[in-house]
Amino acid sequence: MDKLMDNHWFLRGIALLLAIMLYMSTNIDKNVSDNFNPSPFPVGDTTETISGVPVSAYYDEDKYIVSGIPEKVSVTLEGQNNVVAAAKVKRQFEVFVNLRGYTPGTYEIPLKYSGVPSNLHLKVQPAKIQVTIKKKEVKSFPVEVKYLNENQVQAGTAIDKPIVKPSTVEVAGTTEQLSQIALVRAYVDLKGVNKTVTKEAKIVLYDKDGNQLDLKTGSSTVNVTVPVSSPEKTVSLGVTKTGSLQEGITVTSIKVEPSEVEIYGSKDVLDNITSLEGIEVDLSKITESTTFDASVSLPKGVTKAAPSQVKVTVEVQKQQRKTITDIPLQVNGLSDLLTMKFSDPQNGKISVDVFGDASVIEKMSAEQIKASINIGNMSAGTHDVPIQISGPNNVTLELKQKNAKVELAKKQETGHEVQGQPEQPTNKGNEQEKRSE
CATH class of the missing domain: 2.170.120.30 (RNA Polymerase Alpha Subunit; Chain A, domain 2)
Incomplete structure (x- = not known):
């Protein structure tokens, strides 16, 4: 072995072999990274599935409406433990569908992904989706205002016709979707309102059955100005008597202070009112002269009376x-x-x-x-x-x-008076006639 290590040709052969192995390893990793959806998976250290991954869609949104694209999908990651864990936390990858260049119609499109490290393998479920592309249309609709808590408007105020800006809103959708729109409404809460206000109101779309529609509008809100006024009128107060007086008691006077009040409501209502007769005095409860507070009864359409209570003084005589x-x-x-x-x-x-x-x-x-x-x-x-x-x-x-x-x-012709009559007063000076015996 020592001789081989001293042989420079042997060392050159070892170096060449290592270079070839390194080259092959590099090209294998490159080929894997260039394939976004390898199947089957090469063997890795761990496999983990992530749900709720959002799907991006690329198409001409100014011209088309696309349906069938899922909001979220599941992906399966396979690779070394540390690589999978890092990808799961960072989520730097993207799942998308590319519809650029497609015309209206229905297609089966593969879901793709990007941003995946070369040493990590990813699989999307589902791998393909069916989408429908339709031509986009835009139509304007008038905005109707609906008041909430109108019965909780501060007493004494009247609500006039609202002013909406913009008064119309553009809605984008397909021909079928736009034909379903029956009402575009903005809701304004009037609770506690006592003066003219301007509020931002969210737009809601409804079909003819009152179901809410999920369509894209040019603006999601409008500004609504609610004119608030307080028409008022001065009217006199009248007393309504109920019940019967107890025997031996006579009412000599009934006095209301103040004798006039300010009433509030819409002009149409106030124009038809000249006085209020709602101050009630129950005579059956009156036993002596007394003073008490009474509430002012409001006719229909009158929102407030000022003051709302008056003093009633009942003077009686005991007979x-x-x-x-x-x-x-x-x-x-x-x-x-x-x-x-x-x-x-x-x-x-x-x-x-x-x-x-x-x-x-x-x-x-x-x-x-x-x-x-x-x-x-x-x-x-x-x-x-x-x-x-x-x-x-x-x-x-x-x-x-x-x-x-x-x-x-x-009278007798002799001029004598009829016997048996008492003396009577007459209209002639109350002279009394005497009867002769």
């Missing part, structure tokens, strides 16, 4: 009842040719029940009440005549009996 007797009946219209006597009441005096404030009733007397009957144009005979009474304005009078019964008779 007292008193019977006043011996009120003489005054006779009006008695003919000079007739005489009259009372049958009921026989004494020509009546009783009256008086209702009113206790302080007034206590001082009432018969002299303050006037009672009368009118027998004008009546002929001889017995008659029921309605009794008329009057008294102070701040009391209520109630007759014990409604009618008086009187008997009328012709």
Whole structure:
């Protein structure tokens, strides 16, 4: 062996052999790296599958719409442990489909990859995909605004017609896709809005059945200006009485403070309102003079009243009842040719029940009440005549009996009066006639 090592021809042969082996190794690696999808795999140290690898597509996006390209695929890596681990972490490789130069139609296209180290082998699943290429069209659609939480707009505000910029949006797709579009809508949330605002709103496409469509639009949002106004009007307040007063109580006045309020709403609604009658007073709950707070009821379409509460003052009088007797009946219209006597009441005096404030009733007397009957144009005979009474304005009078019964008779030709008649007040100075025995 020592002799061989000393032989320079032997050493030259060894060097030549090593050079040939190195050359072959280099060319084998180069050939492998030039083939993107070798099959079957050469034997490696480890194999690992990665899912969720995105797929890139290369084609003229201004002219065509392509369907059938998966968003993500799975790839299998094979190689030395450290190389596979590094590729898995860095993911510097790309899976793609190249459709440049293709015209509209349906094709089966292989998925390719790039960015793979020469000492790493990669396989894509699926290896091929079927794609459909269609001509791209662009169409403009008007944008409709839909309000969200419109019922939560601050009270007292009115929402006018929105202003959309741009008012139309371009949508790209195939002829079939564009024909499905029934509505282009932008949503604006009005919660808490109390003044004119401009908001950026996302565009959403719908078909005729209300299903959302996933198509590309020239702009994904529009600017929507929401005009907010607060029309107002001053109106008077009215009181609505409910229930019945307890016996012995009279309401003398009901006062509302303030007597007018500002109401807010749309102009069309306010133009038809002249007053509010929503202040309710339940008389069945009133037992004495009182003051309480009441809410202002809002008619349909009115969003706010200012103030929303008012003070209501109810003044009452507790009534007292008193019977006043011996009120003489005054006779009006008695003919000079007739005489009259009372049958009921026989004494020509009546009783009256008086209702009113206790302080007034206590001082009432018969002299303050006037009672009368009118027998004008009546002929001889017995008659029921309605009794008329009057008294102070701040009391209520109630007759014990409604009618008086009187008997009328012709005077005797001798000029003597009919016997048995009591003295009667008349309309001739209330002179009393005396009957002769």
